[in-house]
Amino acid sequence: MLLTAAAARGVSVMQAEAVAPLLNGDAVRGVRVRTNGGTVEDIASEVLVDASGQATFLSNAGVIGEKVRGNYDRQVAVFSQVAGAIRDPGAAAGNTLIFYRQKNHWAWFIPLDDQVTSVGVVVPADYYRSKNESKHKFLLRELHQLNPELTRRLPQIEFVEEVRGISNYSYRISNFTGKGFLCVRDSHRFIDPVFSFGVFFAMKEAEYAASAIASFFAESKGEQPNPFADYQRLCDRGQDNVQELIDAFWQHPYAFKLLAHHRYPEDIIHMFAGRVYEETPLP
Ligand SMILES: Cc1cc2nc3c(=O)[nH]c(=O)nc-3n(C[C@H](O)[C@H](O)[C@H](O)COP(=O)(O)OP(=O)(O)OC[C@H]3O[C@@H](n4cnc5c(N)ncnc54)[C@H](O)[C@@H]3O)c2cc1C
Known part of the structure; x- marks a missing residue:
């Protein structure tokens, strides 16, 4: 649905498998793809978005950190x-x-x-x-x-x-943005799906990534060491807050119940509604 909407707005869509990033030092400058017909092509990019999910394309290619297992990996x-x-x-x-x-x-x-x-x-x-x-x-x-x-x-x-x-699906990958690239959601982090935040995070990070890329072009940030550092901080804050919520649920279920049902129901509802990017974790 999103792909169709993007194409309707003028995005060129190509069905292919990304096989390797194209690098220039520590900067990503494009991607090598294998098309459905089997042809291999190199595509140059100013910004590459890794949205490969649990395939963690840029991590596997060694461009960003390795997967560090999370609290709920086993x-x-x-x-x-x-x-x-x-x-x-x-x-x-x-x-x-x-x-x-x-x-x-x-x-x-x-x-x-x-x-x-x-x-x-x-x-x-x-x-x-x-x-x-x-x-x-x-x-x-x-x-x-x-x-x-x-x-x-x-x-x-x-x-x-x-x-x-x-x-083993809980992991985190550090340094998931840099010169010429950024990662969205499962391609850099996956936490216990108990509260069904996965698709929300994928959509929200895609939205923030779009803004970060727009300002990258508008403000000519090409020479900055990491033009997407603010985006990375924002993603970390949202996911850290939800990680804390999930930790509280598993580690202190009785206290969690008191907070959610009696002490701070409004604040907990805020978090479940996705307001998790504020500076101060709620409640
Ligand atoms: C057991 C389980 C239960 C879950 N339950 C929920 C739930 O109830 N609610 C919820 O919101 N979320 C849930 N999630 C999480 C949710 O599915 C993910 O967080 C979400 O789909 C992440 O979106 P994404 O775009 O990052 O990755 P994906 O949705 O995985 O998309 C990645 C895409 O990239 C493609 N791809 C990968 N490698 C390449 C390549 N080299 N070249 C080209 N394409 C490539 C893949 O084929 C795929 O289409 C659950 C996850 C698990 C494991």
């Missing part, structure tokens, strides 16, 4: 989609629900449309290995056993998509 997510799950009535039918078993062991339930619900279970990797089950069997059993309220909502489980798994 976890596994197993997920699929089901039809016919029981939802809440009325306007609440589309709500995202999180089901808790114990620390670092939880499930998501995200309605995608009238019929289909995304379901997934996140567990410590050691626990997953100890079960020695296929992904399909593991997810089926967990969805039945993890939390009675989740069991009630899934009386019959019919997966409408292949059951998939992903592990």
